[in-house]
Each structure stands twice: as C-alpha cells, then as structure tokens.
Amino acid sequence: MPAPPVTELTNRARDIFRLVVEEYLQSGNPVGSKALAGAGAGQVNLSPASIRSVLAELETLGLLAAPHTSAGRMPTEIGLRLFVDGMMQVAEPTAEERAAIERRLSRPGPIEKALEATSALLSDLSAAAGVVMVPRREPRLSQMNLVQLAPGKALAILVGEDGSIENRLLTLPSGLPLSVLEQATNYMTSRLGGRTLSEAARVIGEEIASGHSELDGASRDLVERGLAVWSEDATMRPVLIVRGQANLLDETALGDLERVRQLLDDLENKQSIAELLESARDAEATRIFIGSENRLFALSGSSVIASPYRDREGRVVGVLGVIGPTRLNYARVVPMVDFTAQSLGKLIG
Incomplete structure (x- = not known):
C-alpha cells in the first residue's frame, strides 16, 4: 500500500x-x-x-x-x-571529502582505470557494493597504423579524432614483408577517417566481399585480422564494473545469510543490473530504488542508489551507484553518489 x-x-x-x-x-x-x-x-x-x-x-x-x-x-x-x-536531511560532502574524491578519480591512466576507481570509491563511501556502467562510446577515428615489432608480431595502433590512442598486439603470418603492412595501413586509414570502428568495419567488409578492395590476398588478410582484434575487444569490454561485494558480508548480515546470498547472486548478473541502472539514465537527479520497488532485488530486499553521469557537453554517457541492504545510510550516500557522478563526468571527454 x-x-x-x-x-x-x-x-x-x-x-x-x-x-x-x-x-x-x-x-x-x-x-x-x-x-x-x-x-x-x-x-x-x-x-x-x-x-x-x-x-x-x-x-x-x-x-x-x-x-x-x-x-x-x-x-x-x-x-x-x-x-x-x-523527511531525510542529506549530509553534503565536506570540502575535504570532495577534494579526496576528485583526487582519487583524477589519477593518470586510461578512462577504464577511472571507472574502476569510481566503483571502488563508491564501495568505500557506502560500505556496500559500488557499480559503474561503462560508457557506450564509439569515438570517431582518424587512422590505424600497423607497426612491426618483431618477426610475427605487430602493433595495431588506433588513433581517434579526439587524440585518443589505443593499441593491441597482432600476430602476423611468418615472412610477411613490410610492404604488406604499409598497404594495409594506408587502406584502413583511408576508410576510417571520420567513422566509428563499427561503421568502418562495415564499409571495409562490404568492399572486401564485393572484390572492390584493391588489396592482394596478404593485405586483405591483415586488414581482416586488424579489424577482428578491435571488434572482439569492443564486444568483450564489460558493461558494468562492480566492486566491494565483500562489504555486504558484515556482522549484521550473519543473521540474514539467505538474503545476502541472494544479493550476491543478483550481483553476478551484471547484464540485469545494467538494465536496472539504465532506467536511471534519464533521471534529473539521483534515484533511489528500495527493496521490491525493483524486480531484480525484490528477493534480497536490497536498495539501489543510482545517478547518471555526463560528459563535458552535458550528455549522459553512463550511470553509477551503490547496491546494498535497505539500511543504507541514505542521507550520506545519496549526496556522495551525486558528487561522484559530477566528478567522473569532468573526466569524460
């Protein structure tokens, strides 16, 4: 009622x-x-x-x-x-707490490290589990370079229009001449400009399938290998980062082990959690789901505090939050989640 x-x-x-x-x-x-x-x-x-x-x-x-x-x-x-x-009176983070959060999230490294740090930080702040949805980003690309490192090994370097650079190790057929790497590099770069990886892969795939690629067999194989390693990497990236599940096994949980076991099982289903957090994507402020208000955690009687985070242009790129028992310290955790979302957003290009 x-x-x-x-x-x-x-x-x-x-x-x-x-x-x-x-x-x-x-x-x-x-x-x-x-x-x-x-x-x-x-x-x-x-x-x-x-x-x-x-x-x-x-x-x-x-x-x-x-x-x-x-x-x-x-x-x-x-x-x-x-x-x-x-009735709740929120306890806004102090200046010291805000500075500590911003320092921890702004440590040098790729954005994936910042996302992991965010999830761990939320766990520490709430004494529960911290969760962060990985941004669904497909940057526009500038070029792909294939650089031979040693016989049978090459580095596939992907350069984005925003200046971002990522690389992956690629296995080469034995005895492959450098001219093949150059041809494959020039071909992919000419098709990548201004496109996302999925868009470029579709265009290149259609050209190769139709026989209009102007590539010889060795170069064509190398292009397909290069695209495969990047496409597989994109699909294997986690949709959700969860940290701090051990926090849920505190002293008060000993009297309710079945609930905690159910919650830990729920946390293993990351796709379902991501779908739940997705419902907070369009929220103007932090959303709070209590117990059976969400189907996923109805059996474990758990609460979710979630907030969208935005890039520098104000576009929502993901959601972060805290999952734990219904006795979460809402007055403290809600503003912490909100401020952490703002801090992470400053790092997203």
Whole structure:
C-alpha cells in the first residue's frame, strides 16, 4: 500500500518515526520503546507506554514492522520510502571529502582505470557494493597504423579524432614483408577517417566481399585480422564494473545469510543490473530504488542508489551507484553518489 503523506502524521508520530528510522539505519537492529524514552539526543520525552502506542499506530499505517513479538520496530520498505522522500536531511560532502574524491578519480591512466576507481570509491563511501556502467562510446577515428615489432608480431595502433590512442598486439603470418603492412595501413586509414570502428568495419567488409578492395590476398588478410582484434575487444569490454561485494558480508548480515546470498547472486548478473541502472539514465537527479520497488532485488530486499553521469557537453554517457541492504545510510550516500557522478563526468571527454 502507498505510504501516507508526511503531513498526515502528528508531530509526535513524525518525531518517533524519524528516530526509529535513523537508529535502524545506523545499527541495523530493531528499535524498542525503552531506547527512545528519555530526554537525551535521539530520544523523546515520553513514557515507554506512550511510545509503544505511537509505534503501534505507525505499524498499523504500514510504516514500521516488528520482526517478532518481543522485538522493537524497524521501518518497512514503505516507511523507508516515506523517510527518504519526505523527511531525510542529506549530509553534503565536506570540502575535504570532495577534494579526496576528485583526487582519487583524477589519477593518470586510461578512462577504464577511472571507472574502476569510481566503483571502488563508491564501495568505500557506502560500505556496500559500488557499480559503474561503462560508457557506450564509439569515438570517431582518424587512422590505424600497423607497426612491426618483431618477426610475427605487430602493433595495431588506433588513433581517434579526439587524440585518443589505443593499441593491441597482432600476430602476423611468418615472412610477411613490410610492404604488406604499409598497404594495409594506408587502406584502413583511408576508410576510417571520420567513422566509428563499427561503421568502418562495415564499409571495409562490404568492399572486401564485393572484390572492390584493391588489396592482394596478404593485405586483405591483415586488414581482416586488424579489424577482428578491435571488434572482439569492443564486444568483450564489460558493461558494468562492480566492486566491494565483500562489504555486504558484515556482522549484521550473519543473521540474514539467505538474503545476502541472494544479493550476491543478483550481483553476478551484471547484464540485469545494467538494465536496472539504465532506467536511471534519464533521471534529473539521483534515484533511489528500495527493496521490491525493483524486480531484480525484490528477493534480497536490497536498495539501489543510482545517478547518471555526463560528459563535458552535458550528455549522459553512463550511470553509477551503490547496491546494498535497505539500511543504507541514505542521507550520506545519496549526496556522495551525486558528487561522484559530477566528478567522473569532468573526466569524460
């Protein structure tokens, strides 16, 4: 059932509900009336009996639940949604935390290293699993060079219009003359200019198949080898980088091992996770999926905090986020995910 609006709760019920949720998110344990009674921080100046009455009211509304009769209360998924949408006060990252995030992500290296660092960083910040969707980028190409390294070995160097350079090792037929490398290089470069790899591969493939390529047998074979190594590389790249699964096996997980096992199984299905994160691609801000709100993690009762990240021109190129138990520290993790998405976006050309 849908959660009642926050405005329909009395001030007393709202205060007690907020304290129960905050304590539960911090400890992972149900919260009892005795823990709430008093005048100190995190307490209300009411008797345990009065607090129990309010807790029962909140349970009737579907916002709280008791795992068993003698236990305290814990928020339901409906209660967590009400808290996140209407009551949570986010804790923005400090200047030191922002600087640390930007330093960690801006270390020298290819973009894949930055993506791995982002996933590990999100895991560290949330004490859960960090996930990053790899950008679906096909840069426009400038040229491909084939450079012989040793007998039987060559380096296939792909140069993008944006100045990016990648290379792969290529095995050559024995005794192949350098003139064949030159012919293959000139042919591919003339067809690559301004095209993506998939576009160039299609054009070159059609020319070779039709016999209009003006290549001899050895050069044609070398062109096909060069395209094959790059095309295979593109299809083998992961769609998702996941780090920090071990964080899910904390002390509080020992009492709910079946849920954690289900969550770890879900994390192995990276394609399904990528499809879930894809639904956050068009979001204006960080999205939060709680428990059964998403089908993938319905059985494990897990939450997902996801945010799109953009390139320097403002185009969404991927999604990153955190996956963990529903008792995530949303107030801290949500702004951290949002800031990390902004920081990663500054590195994407």
